[in-house]
Amino acid sequence: MAEITISEEDFRKFREFFYRKTGIQFEDSKRYFVDKRLIERIERTDSECFRNYFMMLRFDTSGDELQTLVNLMTVNETYFFREEYQFQCMVNSLLGEIIRHKKDSTPIRIWSVPSSSGEEAYSIVMYLLEHWPALKEWDVEIISSDIDTSIIRQARRGRYSARSVQHLPGQLLKKYFKPIGLEYQIADELLGAVEFTRVNLMDPVDVRAYRNFDLIFCRNLLIYFDDLSRRQAAEAFYDALNPGGFVCLGHSESMSRISSLFRVRKFAEAIVHQKTREE
Known part of the structure; x- marks a missing residue:
């Protein structure tokens, strides 16, 4: 299986899609964080490449794959009695x-x-x-x-x-x-x-x-x-x-x-x- 990569255009397309769905904006400094999780999901869903995965993500009427991505992409760090x-x-x-x-x-x-x-x-x-x-x-x-x-x-x-x-x-x-x-x-x-x-x-x-x-x-x-x-x-x-x-x-x-x-x-x-x- 060929190595999966995320191009600049792929990142831009995904960033715009994820922003429309969640309001969360990924800066360029988050490229490694985002790419790593996208590649993980491409592999887990046997999509072979970003294009196939992104097509599946956009037309997944159940919303299950988007929810999986949200769970992977959001940061949850807190503690008791914060502020x-x-x-x-x-x-x-x-x-x-x-x-x-x-x-x-x-x-x-x-x-x-x-x-x-x-x-x-x-x-x-x-x-x-x-x-x-x-x-x-x-x-x-x-x-x-x-x-x-x-x-x-x-x-x-x-x-x-x-x-x-x-x-x-x-x-x-x-x-x-x-x-x-x-x-x-x-x-x-x-x-x-x-x-x-x-x-x-x-x-x-x-x-x-x-x-x-x-x-x-x-x-x-x-x-x-x-x-x-x-x-x-x-x-x-x-x-x-x-x-x-x-x-x-x-x-x-x-x-x-x-x-x-x-x-x-x-x-x-x-x-x-x-x-x-x-x-």
Whole structure:
């Protein structure tokens, strides 16, 4: 079998296709990363060359091959209590404002996207349990979503490396995790508190199902998007939020540079972005 290669034109065609489907833009510096995974899939599907594989990918009505590629091409690196100051802001400032404006007893809904392997969503649960006394009085629903189906399966399993839990206080590690060999299994109490789902923020059909949230965590995802995709994601979050709801972005991200839909709010712990309340 001849050696499989990816030409400059092949890379450009694939990059444009993948961007249209996911909003993720690969820079030229990612050529080796992308080429390696494309060649792997060409070999696994017996496509023989990029042209045959790309034809199959474009006309695969099931979407299974694209999902496999998404799982291979997306980066999932996080850890528990990452950017902890935003969790502090959640329990000290945001939730109090949210419940003051609730006109009924509907649950407080929190959306974590991308879910990665679940560390962020489970960190939210731990922070609520440990630092928000009003949790006894309110029902809280936590949805965590990702475009990568393999990482969602990993999140539902709740098994983590020592690196993932390295920033957790010792008492919380002991309270909520069980050591299994060199890994840590999260407690069933936390596993049952999060619903993990698949979503593509660039697919209007996907995001239409996500509505009535009070708080969204979307940290370090928009850095992988270009300006057009960022605006599309911002609009999806705006539609998903209740009036007065909040978005927490990563420390290097700013909604004001993306969209004018949100109001910047400065709290003692963090700067967040708020959907304007209806008068």
